[in-house]
Amino acid sequence: MKEREHLIYKYLRSSKRFPHIWCPGCGIGILLGALIRAIDGGGYGKDDVVLISGIGCSGRLPTYVDFNTLHTTHGRALTFATGIKLANPSLKVIVVMGDGDATAIGGNHFIHAARRNIGITSIIINNQTYGMTGGQFSPTTPFGLKTSSSPHGNLESPFDICGLAREAGATFVARSTVYHARLLEEIIGMAIGKEGFSVVEVVSHCTTYFGREIGLESPVEMMKWQRDNAVRVEKAKDLGEEELRQKIVIGVLVDRKAPAYHEMYEKLIAKCRLEDNAL
């Protein structure tokens, strides 16, 4: 408790007029806690962290914390982050996005940032809906679900965000739910420590809209659902494909080495300058 209070004073902005905008019981706050603990645990200086977001309920997250913070446009946070990382590669660049933000309007930027393997940590809060605009279906909403913009049932199949990240070239990919807060903190810490493009998918709950749409009325019920449906990646190996489809596989899914874009770029500058001097 003491430790938590200490972190609140250390990282929450005293100059910001609270309260925050999130609904009571929303999962985004749990992620914010895990993120702060992971950054603190990694020993990064506040000045060295840039926290960037897009638009949505998730997009409001950076406002409240004492880092260099940037609230961009819907879906484009990764593009701003790319400029920031290349302008100053010594900064720790962390991007927080919603599932719509990252995989609908920002899907193109997401796959290309992953392909480049640029040193950015992407945290995607997957609440399976467009929270901020009122519970419309998103690219991660289950097939068939009735939502505020699919009153006759959703005709689209959901993305597997981690699968997308892996295939596009991300070098670290992990997933947790907000119920598994310790795991979440741990994998965020690992992701931030990587040099290349790292992705953390955070399965979260939007109680106000998505909860109502799937018939889980309270945050507690939604978190129990997360608990009961999650399976650790180590255990997932023993399950069949059909069984797995119903489950949320949590843990580290990809961890591989590949040269990061910003590192290669720094080498390129050095080489160009050397050639120039040789002339």
Added chain:
Amino acid sequence: MKRTRKSDRILLQGSEACVRGALIAGCRFYAGYPITPATEIMEQMSRQLPKAGGVFIQMEDEIASLGAVIGASLTGLKSMTATSSPGFSLMQEHISFACMAEVPCVIVDVMRGGPSTGLPTLPAQGDVMQARWGAHGDHPIIVLCPSSTYEFFDLTIKAFNLSERYRIPVILLTDEVTAHTRESVILPPSDELVVEERRKPNVPPEWYTPYDDRQTGVPPMPAFGEGYRYHVTGLAHDIRGYPTTRSDEVGTLIDRLFSKISKDFHLLQWFDSYQADDSVVTIIAYGSVARSALHAVKEAREKGLKVGLIKLKVLWPFMRHTVIRFLQSSAKVLVPEMNMGQLSREVKRVSQGGCEIVTLNKVDGTMISPKEILRSLEDIYP
């Protein structure tokens, strides 16, 4: 005394002159996406920037390009992108963001024939209004317009200076002819050029209020990572940068965004005039059309017609005071444009019926020739 020698003359394409100007102005970040007829700027940058220790990146589209430019600028690098009309359309949301968050950046739009994919390799001036009003929301903007290789060089440096001084996106609106023409030019030595730097805070971080403007209307701007941790958002914000919907705070912000530019309107009256002091008919032109107009004026004068030319180098904010002066002294004004009449609307607006405004418009992908302008001058000459 410095004398220019013949050897100081170099053959340069408009796009190359832009890149030279940008590098002299201190540009160290470029993000772009290929598009005719702006690609030359990008290719030059990909060669030059790494040698200068700067960053070049080809992004996945124009939205991403301007996003990266804004990010790099917030991190302290002078940054730019270049595109052509369809790409310029894609950039509008981020131009609006840069206005609201007050992030310096330079955007080149090498206009080509439209609408839509239109005429990729042919010139036009169809984006004059898009440059002013394309981005959503009421916002101020600065748009400069070169008409020659030398001006492209000069105005690129000035675009960076204005952008840094006012913390505003500055658009260099040019056309295919100006960007692709090769001309022999003499560029001034770099010690004769004025390069402005971004004003940084000189108070300790705990005293810094990011959107407080007590002195100039343009708050000082630190780079991410320099110890001034603050919040940047496209939402309406208070002086600390935090979202607000309080009408007094929102009103103050938007007023300041406008007044930081409007208080200096008199400093942005950049134009060349040619024989316009006694002209009965005055041409108001910009970009490559102004060159045809100059030719036409020379020929008309030889024929004894008292005509003159005002070549505008700043399109927005519209040079109201300058234009009014010439409207008052002329019987008629001719506005030739490679569009259906975009800047002429503005001339008519400030004229308020006081002077007869004649338009000459062309949108078929060919330039307006001196002959066409001369014919028009002869037709309307009183």
